[in-house]
Structures are given as C-alpha cells and as structure tokens.
Amino acid sequence: MASSTNRNSGTDYSSFANWNPVSSCRWNHEKIIGAGKHKFVKTGTYENYPGRANSKACVVKLLKTGANFSSECFHDDVRCAEAALPYIEKFHEYFRSAFPKFYPGGQTFIKVNVPTVWQQINDHNGNRGQKILVEPLIPNFTKFNSNSGKADARCKIAQALSHFSYHASDGREILCDLQGGRDGKNYVLSDVVVMSADKKYGITDLGLPGIENFCAHHVCNCFCSRLWKTWSGARRHYQPEMCTTITLDVEHIPVPLSARKYQRVFPSDIMFTQKSIKDRFHDGNTLLYTALTLARQEIQKSDIPMITVVQCKDGTLRSLDNRRLAVFRLLGMTRKIHKIKVEIVPVSRVADEYNRKFDGGNGEEIHVRQSNQTIGRYEWTTKFRQLAEIKNTYPSQSPQDAALALLLGSLTDE
Numbered sequence: 001m002a003s004s005t006n007r008n009s010g011t012d013y014s015s016f017a018n019w020n021p022v023s024s025c026r027w028n029h030e031k032i033i034g035a036g037k038h039k040f041v042k043t044g045t046y047e048n049y050p051g052r053a054n055s056k057a058c059v060v061k062l063l064k065t066g067a068n069f070s071s072e073c074f075h076d077d078v079r080c081a082e083a084a085l086p087y088i089e090k091f092h093e094y095f096r097s098a099f100p101k102f103y104p105g106g107q108t109f110i111k112v113n114v115p116t117v118w119q120q121i122n123d124h125n126g127n128r129g130q131k132i133l134v135e136p137l138i139p140n141f142t143k144f145n146s147n148s149g150k151a152d153a154r155c156k157i158a159q160a161l162s163h164f165s166y167h168a169s170d171g172r173e174i175l176c177d178l179q180g181g182r183d184g185k186n187y188v189l190s191d192v193v194v195m196s197a198d199k200k201y202g203i204t205d206l207g208l209p210g211i212e213n214f215c216a217h218h219v220c221n222c223f224c225s226r227l228w229k230t231w232s233g234a235r236r237h238y239q240p241e242m243c244t245t246i247t248l249d250v251e252h253i254p255v256p257l258s259a260r261k262y263q264r265v266f267p268s269d270i271m272f273t274q275k276s277i278k279d280r281f282h283d284g285n286t287l288l289y290t291a292l293t294l295a296r297q298e299i300q301k302s303d304i305p306m307i308t309v310v311q312c313k314d315g316t317l318r319s320l321d322n323r324r325l326a327v328f329r330l331l332g333m334t335r336k337i338h339k340i341k342v343e344i345v346p347v348s349r350v351a352d353e354y355n356r357k358f359d360g361g362n363g364e365e366i367h368v369r370q371s372n373q374t375i376g377r378y379e380w381t382t383k384f385r386q387l388a389e390i391k392n393t394y395p396s397q398s399p400q401d402a403a404l405a406l407l408l409g410s411l412t413d414e
C-alpha cells in the first residue's frame with residue numbers, strides 16, 4: 001500500500017491531464033505487467049475510489065533492486081508529463097482550426113497521464129518509505145513512437161503531435177515516446193518523454209542529438225502543417241527502436257549508422273512483394289494523381305522518403321511499400337525520375353511485415369485491383385491507360401516543395 005506525498009495541484013492545462021483520482025492504492029506484488037531494464041510495472045487498485053466498487057485500476061512502477069539510478073528519475077517522469085500538457089493544449093488549438101471537420105465535437109480528445117510519486121507506507125518486506133510512481137491504467141496500450149525515432153506510420157496524429165511540439169518550441173524540444181490507448185472518448189498518453197536542447201528532462205532526454213535524430217526519421221503526414229518548422233539536413237544518430245532509449249544505455253543500445261545499408265537503384269530493379277494493390281493511398285489519392293503531382297514538381301531526390309527494401313537470398317530486392325514502388329515505377333518508365341535511394345534491411349528485421357505481405361509472386365508486375373491496369377518493370381510490360389499523360393506532364397513553374405513533402409509523407413502501404 002502507498003500513499004501520496006506530493007499530489008500535484010491542477011494547472012492551467014489540467015483539462016488535458018489524467019490524474020490519479022485518489023491518493024492511495026494497493027498492488028499485487030505478483031502481478032508484473034511489464035518490466036524495463038530498471039523498473040517493474042505492476043497493476044494495482046486505488047483505495048477508497050468512489051467509483052465502481054473500489055476497483056479502478058492503476059499502474060505502479062517500482063525500481064528494481066540494484067538499479068543504478070535513484071528513484072529521483074520518477075520525478076523526471078512527472079516533469080515530462082507536465083511539460084507535455086502545454087503542447088497538448090496548443091495541438092488541440094491547431095487541430096481545431098486546421099481540421100474543423102475531424103475535430104470531434106470541439107472537446108479534448110488527447111490527454112496525458114500525469115503520474116505522482118508516492119511512498120510505500122505499509123510493507124512487510126522492509127520497503128517502507130520507498131518511492132513508487134502511480135498513474136491510472138490505460139486499456140489497450142499501444143506504442144506510437146519512441147525517443148530514438150521509431151514511429152508507427154499508421155498513427156498519424158501521434159506523429160504530427162511530435163512534429164508540432166518541435167515547431168511550437170521553436171526547435172528546442174520534442175514530445176515523443178508517445179504511447180497510450182483509448183479511455184472512453186479520449187486517447188490518453190502515458191509515459192511520454194520530452195527531449196530538450198538543454199537536456200533537462202532526465203535520463204530519457206537524449207538532448208539535441210536526440211531531437212535532430214527524431215527530425216531525421218520523422219515523415220510528415222496529412223496532419224502535419226507545411227508551415228511548421230523542420231530541421232533540414234538533420235542527421236540520424238541512433239538506430240530507431242520502439243523501446244525507450246535512456247542516456248545511460250546510449251553507448252550500448254544504438255546500432256551504429258554505418259551498419260545501415262543504403263543503395264541507389266532503378267525502381268524497375270525492385271520487385272513487388274504483392275501481386276495486386278489498391279488504386280488509392282490512405283490519404284485517398286490515386287496512383288495516377290500521385291504520379292502526376294510528382295511529375296509536375298521539380299523533384300529533389302532528398303524529398304523522396306525511402307522505400308524499405310528487403311534483399312532476398314538470391315539477391316532479389318523486394319519492396320515492402322508496394323503502392324509507392326508502383327508510383328516510382330510509373331515515374332521511372334516515363335523518365336521523370338532515375339535511381340531512388342532505398343534502405344536495404346535484413347529480412348529478419350521486418351519478418352512479420354514481409355511474411356504478411358509477400359504472396360509468392362515473382363514481383364515483376366503488379367495488378368491494380370478492380371481495374372485492368374498492370375504496372376510492370378518497363379513501358380512495354382505495363383498496361384496503364386494514362387501513362388502518356390504522365391509522360392507529358394512537366395514540372396510546374398512554381399514548385400511547392402512543402403506540399404510535395406506533405407504528399408510524399410502520406411504514401412505508406414499501411
């Protein structure tokens with residue numbers, strides 16, 4: 001059992017905070033639901049909770065015996081959560097004006113768990129006085145991105161929120177390690193990290209190199225504004241991992257970037273992993289519209305986000321991004337682009353995605369579903385009605401790089 005010693009008072013941003021509803025809880029020592037390198041995570045229940053039969057669930061974090069830093073790091077977790085609140089508030093403002101149609105009822109839809117540091121007061125194992133971190137339990141917990149730059153592209157609003165925080169802080173901070181789940185009408189984020197140029201948020205704050213690295217991996221999507229600040233030429237410093245990287249681990253965790261493999265190849269030399277694709281991307285744009293939009297722009301190769309490619313045992317390169325490859329094939333055979341830069345990853349690193357997508361075809365061509373169109377390696381193996389239209393489309397006079405980047409950012413297969 002534990003009790004509050006420093007219940008935070010509300011702030012101006014309290015409507016975006018998800019607080020512990022009461023100030024004491026008990027937990028089951030056996031029920032470990034997660035463990036980091038230095039922490040155990042256990043579930044517990046709030047005591048004297050006025051709701052359903054004292055059964056409101058909470059999460060309790062305890063340091064492992066022998067962890068080589070003190071429970072003071074719990075206060076960093078609290079400070080990160082509190083630092084996130086102004087970003088969440090401003091992001092709602094942005095969202096309300098930019099996407100009035102999508103804005104659900106005008107009310108708050110993202111909250112942040114603000115944990116509190118409590119002390120054990122009733123323990124038979126001599127742990128009395130030991131600090132713990134307590135916050136409400138979030139159901140259906142999912143991780144959206146990490147502080148080392150890994151991002152789940154399907155969770156577009158979360159990726160846009162991280163980019164927004166970079167913009168709103170004028171490049172001094174970035175809110176990341178976004179994870180959480182739906183609790184009623186809200187998405188509640190938990191265990192967020194703020195990285196800062198001053199490295200003031202503790203062991204998960206990777207400082208300026210962390211911010212630069214995050215920017216280097218971030219791909220804008222339809223919820224990012226083209227007006228937001230970006231870090232052009234940002235360098236990658238860490239191998240993106242979904243787990244949280246802490247500074248004490250930095251010398252061990254990141255894979256050196258020299259271990260990453262890039263190659264410039266013709267789109268016609270990359271094979272598909274599927275026999276057919278839909279005609280539209282998730283943003284609703286068709287393959288043709290996307291190809292034409294790209295053909296009209298003066299494409300800088302650096303604007304094109306990399307396709308992830310797997311090298312099979314026989315040396316064949318296969319793309320995991322089939323619709324994007326289809327568009328690049330169309331642009332390649334109409335001589336709008338030449339080689340594209342791809343990242344080659346071992347099958348083992350993307351085994352789940354590869355096995356889910358690969359349907360046994362030779363990958364030379366891909367059929368566009370519900371049409372009689374087929375995109376092959378070359379013009380003469382391609383049946384795409386508007387190929388001539390793409391061929392006759394040239395860069396417009398005023399290229400809008402930002403719009404292009406925005407469009408490219410939304411081209412994912414997921």
Ligand SMILES: [Zn+2]
Nearest residue numbers: 163220221224
């Ligand atoms: Zn963005």
